[in-house]
Amino acid sequence: EVHLVQSGAQVKEPGESLKISCEGSGYSFTNYWIGWVRLMPGKGLEWMGIIYPGDSDTRYSPSFQGQVTISADKSVNTAYLQLTSLKASDTAIYYCARLDPDFHTYFDYWGQGTLVTVSS
Amino acid sequence: QSVLTQPPSVSGAPGQRVTISCTGSTSNIGARYDVHWYQHLPGTVPKLLLYRNNNRPSGVPDRFSGSKSGASASLTISGLQAEDEADYYCHSYDSGLSGSVFGTGTKVTVL
Numbered sequence: 001e002v003h004l005v006q007s008g009a010q011v012k013e014p015g016e017s018l019k020i021s022c023e024g025s026g027y028s029f030t031n032y033w034i035g036w037v038r039l040m041p042g043k044g045l046e047w048m049g050i051i052y053p054g055d056s057d058t059r060y061s062p063s064f065q066g067q068v069t070i071s072a073d074k075s076v077n078t079a080y081l082q083l084t085s086l087k088a089s090d091t092a093i094y095y096c097a098r099l100d101p102d103f104h105t106y107f108d109y110w111g112q113g114t115l116v117t118v119s120s
Numbered sequence: 121q122s123v124l125t126q127p128p129s130v131s132g133a134p135g136q137r138v139t140i141s142c143t144g145s146t147s148n149i150g151a152r153y154d155v156h157w158y159q160h161l162p163g164t165v166p167k168l169l170l171y172r173n174n175n176r177p178s179g180v181p182d183r184f185s186g187s188k189s190g191a192s193a194s195l196t197i198s199g200l201q202a203e204d205e206a207d208y209y210c211h212s213y214d215s216g217l218s219g220s221v222f223g224t225g226t227k228v229t230v231l
Contacts, residue, residue: 037166037222044122045158045166045209045223061219093167103212105220106156107173113165 002026004034004096004111011117014038017084020114022096029077030054034083034097035107036070040092050099086118121182122211123148124223130221131229132200140226142210143191148221151190153213157186157195160207167207170195197228 009020022034035050049060053072061068069082083090094114097107125143132138149155149158157170170176173193174186176202183198193212210223 035220044207044224045160047211047220049219059219061221062217088129097166100171103154103172105154106168106211107158108168108169108171108177109167110165 002097002098002109004109005102006094006096006111006114008102009115009117011119012086013120014087014118016086017082017119018086018116019080020094020096020116022079022111024077024079024098027098030074031103034072034079035097035099036068036079036109037095037097038092038119039095039113040089048081048094053077083116086116088118089094090116090118091118122224123208123214123217123221124212124222126208126210128224129227129229131231132197134200134202136200137196137198138200138228139197140195140208140210140228141198142195142212144193144212144214146191146216147216148191148212149188149193150180151215153215155186155188155193156211157184158177158209158211159204160209161205162207166209182225200230202230207217 003025036048038046048064051058051070053074074080096111098109100108154172158166159169160166170186
């Protein structure tokens with residue numbers, strides 16, 4: 001069975017950095033794109049970017065390019081989302097999700113989400 | 121603001137039929153990129169509802185259906201039920217963004 005397990009909730013102060021992890025199991029992690037999605041309070045889902053763990057090919061949404069870093073370590077079946085210079089507006093739930101294996105276009109499995117709170 | 125526009129809210133009585141539109145442009149839906157739909161109940165994980173325009177994953181009731189025409193797509197819930205009260209998002213690829221994008225989201229309320 002496919003599982004994506006994310007790291008736990010974090011509370012950070014403005015200016016700090018954080019790295020969220022997403023560990024995949026139950027499938028060949030190396031061969032499936034993994035994406036990151038943001039859900040800000042009271043807002044809608046936002047597609048942030050995707051990574052192919054096999055070769056770390058990464059694509060970013062223009063809205064998030066330069067603002068976040070997506071990476072993966074295929075040796076531990078884990079993808080990461082790094083945010084630096086945190087602001088209150090980074091407060092959100094961040095989800096990782098797996099792209100379908102055939103067309104690489106839709107998210108078929110999702111992580112449980114990681115709540116990030118940025119507050120002084 | 122997303123390049124895929126949805127109505128902020130739709131509502132209906134139990135048993136009624138509701139339709140959610142997803143309006144795009146020639147760089148996404150109009151370019152024949154597939155549209156997918158997700159259901160998101162607050163406090164839970166988004167769930168894939170329809171993929172590639174009108175395909176239901178295993179376990180999704182057949183009262184959910186999708187269609188696409190030109191630069192727009194729609195999700196129809198036939199026979200609305202109380203448990204359908206949730207946020208719904210369309211999702212497609214946009215060539216101008218060189219990446220995927222979610223719609224603005226629609227809150228479905230069961231009266």
